[in-house]
Amino acid sequence: MGKYILKRMAHLIWILLAVSFLTFLLMYLAPGDAAEKKLNAQGISVSQEVLERTRQEMGLDRPFLVQYGDWLLGVLRLDLGSSYKDGFPVGEKLARGLGSTLVLALWSLLLSLAVALPLSLLAALHRDGPLDRILRFLSFVGNSLPGFLLSVLLMYLFCVRLRLLPVLADRSLKGLLLPGLSLAIPLCSRFLRQFRAELLEQLGRSYVTGAVTRGVKARYILFRNVLRNASISILTIVGLSVGSLMGGSVVIETIFRWPGLGKLAMDAIRDRDLPVIQGFVLLTAVIYVGINLLTDIAYHWVDPRVREE
Amino acid sequence: MSDQTVLLEVRDLSAGYGGGPVVAGISFTLERGEILSLVGESGCGKSTLLRAIMGTEPDLCLLSGSIRLEGTELAALPPRERLRFVARRCGMVFQSPGASFNPIRSYRSQFIETLKSRGKYDKKDFLPRAEAALLRLGLKEPRRVLDSCPYELSGGMNQRVALALALLLGQELLLADEPTSALDAAIQLQAAAELKSLGETAGIAQIVVTHNLALARYLGGRIGVMYAGRLVELAPAGDLLEEPRHPYTQALLEAIPRLDGTMPRPLAGQLPGEGPALPGCPFFPRCSRAIPACRETPCTLAPWKGEHLLACCRAGEETP
Structure with a gap:
């Protein structure tokens, strides 16, 4: 097991190299100029001369590979550099964003799981019954609504019409409600469909028929057998979603002005703030790989067949 | 019927999945400890008959007739109660051994939850009893088997673990669907010997569905031959194989490959498809000895000689 984790960590290094190189290249090729943005942000009127000097100070006039190598050396010294825009260390900015995103992601994940798990079980048990039909319809709608539309609709309903919640979210429980719901509704809809399909698949397996013919209680069949076997797939589904939640939902965070990773990245891209973008990409890659690794470890724990390999 | 020796009595049973009957007019009785083998080609309704008795499939409905288990009419019980009643007395052995258990949980936990569900779990004597049952079925390391998962x-x-659980549960009837066909040839005989000994020494009655006439002969007891959802011949194994009376049984025996080099004679034609059944003998279109009357005259299983029952309107005549 330990060896396996080390091997996966070694893979991570290659992934990080590739990802950071590609983003660096893309940002280098993209139009727009960090020096100009920086000067604009400081309110300085820009002459060509000043611009050239600032580019030199920022090292933007050097060849691409030198710039990338310089950045990479910094990373090896655990220095992600500082933001072009405000000079804050990138590491600090990311840590703050990650904290906010973590709160939002966990909250919407727990909400989705708490709703989707029991409901999908009920739907699978009463397949094609009225509850199953209603849930299938709702999850279809929830799946089809794009996040930006959903969040605007929620804002309109709760903030403008009912005046129950503030438009701009803060990190209070009230502030968490709308961005959390905007993320949780599509997620929960997806979970419902996927969990239901997996549970139905397990319920159709011969071990269920076998247990029924042996007279095993329904409670044991469901909770000790069906749910346990289904949890292998459910872990995969959840793991993949956590990855994208942790990357920060750019749209939702921007709409609610939630100071998470997604908004940080969005702003950084607008400002051509290369060090922040690079830091974000690295962090996201680490999170994705880390969560995949955690999912695999969870397999080992649930499924003895994997344990042996 | 309050006869103590009769365990299962099936009378004029018809059952099917929504459409027409898949099995029709089935009647037989099974005594305690007796083995009945059901043979016939694929699609003749052998497995459907087993499932109709077990009652685990909600789609499979009894259309008419009765099934009495220990004198209780199953058709009269509501589905849940029926299932509980049958599960307490009957075990099922499936074609693919182990498939009736969760592949990724240990046998120990699955044994315990089965016993608990049936109110038969006693923490103190579980282990010795389970080990004894497994040992009895020739599993040398019962402790290791209990801690293993089916996979x-x-x-x-x-297969032996499944039988051991039936033994542990004190099941009175085993319904086995092709219990040996998924096993290697070398262990088929062993599995057959275990089934037979469960009947002889533990008094567990069995209905064994099989394609394998050699298995049916080995198991002894009686053999029922099914064709197109009907029981066409039912007799003690020896009688049936030595003196097959129904043209279908004869054709079935001739279709077996032999080691002495005689070529098997495959049976021409096909099982009747769906649609309204013929009023007469279902085997009529393929029968070499059919006379026009066979098409119209319904034939039911009737004693031919002693315990040898036959459903053929030419039963009284000598074989040419």
Whole structure:
């Protein structure tokens, strides 16, 4: 097991190299100029001369590979550099964003799981019954609504019409409600469909028929057998979603002005703030790989067949 | 019927999945400890008959007739109660051994939850009893078997574990659907011997569905031959194989490959498809000895000689 984790960590290094190189290249090729943005942000009127000097100070006039190598050396010294825009260390900015995103992601994940798990079980048990039909319809709608539309609709309903919640979210429980719901509704809809399909698949397996013919209680069949076997797939589904939640939902965070990773990245891209973008990409890659690794470890724990390999 | 020796009595049973009957007019009785083998080609309704008795499939409905288990009419019970009643008395052995257990949980936990569900779990004597049952079925390391998951054991071992659980539960009837066909030839005989000994020494009655006439002969007891959802001949194994009376049984025996080099004679034609059944003998279109009357005259299983029952309107005549 330990060896396996080390091997996966070694893979991570290659992934990080590739990802950071590609983003660096893309940002280098993209139009727009960090020096100009920086000067604009400081309110300085820009002459060509000043611009050239600032580019030199920022090292933007050097060849691409030198710039990338310089950045990479910094990373090896655990220095992600500082933001072009405000000079804050990138590491600090990311840590703050990650904290906010973590709160939002966990909250919407727990909400989705708490709703989707029991409901999908009920739907699978009463397949094609009225509850199953209603849930299938709702999850279809929830799946089809794009996040930006959903969040605007929620804002309109709760903030403008009912005046129950503030438009701009803060990190209070009230502030968490709308961005959390905007993320949780599509997620929960997806979970419902996927969990239901997996549970139905397990319920159709011969071990269920076998247990029924042996007279095993329904409670044991469901909770000790069906749910346990289904949890292998459910872990995969959840793991993949956590990855994208942790990357920060750019749209939702921007709409609610939630100071998470997604908004940080969005702003950084607008400002051509290369060090922040690079830091974000690295962090996201680490999170994705880390969560995949955690999912695999969870397999080992649930499924003895994997344990042996 | 309050006869103590009769365990199961099936009378004029018809059952099917929504459409027409898949099995029709089935009647037989089974005594305690008796083995009945059901043979016939694929699609003749052997497995459907087993499932109709077990009652686990909600789609499979009894259309008419009665099934009495220990004198209780199953058709009269509501589905849940029926299932509980049958599960307490009957075990089922499936074609793919081990498939009736959760592949990734240990046998120990699955044994315990089965016993608990049936109110038969006693923490103190579980282990010795389970080990004794497994040992009795020739599993040398019962402790290791209990701690294994089904996916870790071979087909033959899984089959024996399933039988051991039936023994542990004190089941009175085993319904076995092709219990040996998924096993290697080398362990088929062993599995058959175990089934036979469960009947002889533990008094567990069995209905064994099989394609394998050699298995049916080995198991002894009686053999029922099914064709197109009907029971066409039912007799003690020896009688049936030595003196087959129904043209279908004869054709079935001739279709078996032999080691002495005689070529088997395959039976021409096909099982009747769906649609309204013929009023007369279902085997009429393929029968070499059919006379026009066979088309119209319904034939039911009737004694031909002693315990040898036959459903053929030419039963009284000598074989040419």
